[in-house]
Amino acid sequence: MRHLSSKIATATFVIMAATGVAIPSAGAVGAAATPPHNLKWVSPPSVSDGVPARFASKTPCPDVRPNGRPVKGKRSVTVFVTFAGGGGFGDSGPVAADGSWKFRRTFDASGTQDAHATITATCSELIHGTGIVLANYRPHDISVNP
DSSP states (O other): OTTHHHHHHHHHHHHHHHTTOOOOOTTOOSOOOOOOOSBOEEOOSEEOTTOEEEEEESSOOOSBOTTSOBOOSEEEEEEEEEOTTSOEEEEEEEOOTTSOOEEEEEOOOTTOOEEEEEEEEEEEEEETTEEEEEEEEEEEEEEEOO
């Protein structure tokens, strides 16, 4: 439980992202639009505590917001593992200028085992402390500490 507060913050952000909730930055104009979803990406079939795992996009993160306006802030992708019984863990990584992303992460699920977890990825624009969901990637099944 060493990273509980960051897990809770990440979980809150990812839940908002997974449900398509976009929080516009101050001064945002225009009607709300639904971000693209089910974009293709790569994740491993399982993750284990302390073992690096690779994640990457097959479809780039958009460089425009769902309302058609250009992205002005920094883009980031968040991957989040949700346990079948609730709760989970995740982390964020950088997005390249061309919208591609790839990174390796080592997670700590505190020994929790779950053969039926789900992993999601969400690309967001970070601007003025606010996250604007740009796209949701297709959820994958994943085993945790198999």
